[in-house]
Amino acid sequence: MLQIQDLSVAYGHRPIIRNLSAGPLLPGRVVSLLGPNGSGKSTLLKAMAGLLKVARGQVLLDGQDLTKLSFERRAQRVVYLPQSLPAAVHLRVFESVMVAARASDLDPHAQDASPQRILEVLGRLGIEHLAMHYLDQLSGGQKQLVGLAQALIRTPRLLLLDEPLSALDLNYQCHVMDLLAQETREHGLTTLIVLHDLNIALQRSDEALLIREGALVGHGRPDQV
Ligand code: ATP
Numbered sequence: 001m002l003q004i005q006d007l008s009v010a011y012g013h014r015p016i017i018r019n020l021s022a023g024p025l026l027p028g029r030v031v032s033l034l035g036p037n038g039s040g041k042s043t044l045l046k047a048m049a050g051l052l053k054v055a056r057g058q059v060l061l062d063g064q065d066l067t068k069l070s071f072e073r074r075a076q077r078v079v080y081l082p083q084s085l086p087a088a089v090h091l092r093v094f095e096s097v098m099v100a101a102r103a104s105d106l107d108p109h110a111q112d113a114s115p116q117r118i119l120e121v122l123g124r125l126g127i128e129h130l131a132m133h134y135l136d137q138l139s140g141g142q143k144q145l146v147g148l149a150q151a152l153i154r155t156p157r158l159l160l161l162d163e164p165l166s167a168l169d170l171n172y173q174c175h176v177m178d179l180l181a182q183e184t185r186e187h188g189l190t191t192l193i194v195l196h197d198l199n200i201a202l203q204r205s206d207e208a209l210l211i212r213e214g215a216l217v218g219h220g221r222p223d224q225v
């Protein structure tokens, strides 16, 4: 269960997220995060992922404040996929997913994912045939799918995805949302996903949060926020 309490985040002296409270968000549900450009969606996700300092407030995941956890312990519970596409390094798709599976290399008990598991995740995303391709030779949409494979190879408690569909065609957008719903239910994840396409949010998320100028202005069924 996820609960955001009175969260404030600033860039320097400029407040972006202002006393934002949201939740509880229950496991097994896909929650879309909606709001206009510049409203603070990415800032909120980055703060929850521990990449930005929180001025005040808490992000409680199963009662534990994520903002107080060490980077390592947070990385075991939270997977964050940024809005920008993964850097196009000269690394094979298969290897890049294998590296991502090692829980950021921080958990001494983390194991490499088996080749079968990696191929299964790639297969679910329909990109098994790209396993031996190099990242810097992929299209924008293909790179985005690899980013999703890297996120899904681990089974976190909290999955934070910042516009993971932006480079995908409509068929793929629907397919990825269905896959996320399935993974979310199967593993009892809490999935928070920034979406720009309102139709996709309406049709394929269980609930929605709407933010405007860094404040929560709606939370409920996607057709009612
Ligand atoms: P979009 O839909 O365009 O991705 P967003 O809702 O994700 O927008 P954010 O990226 O969170 O918006 O930005 C919120 C505000 O914070 C914007 O006004 C932006 O100018 C500002 N901002 C974002 N990143 C930084 C930064 N690194 N330094 C200073 N200000 C920033």
Ligand code: MG
Binding pocket: 041, 042, 043, 083, 162
């Ligand atoms: Mg953004």
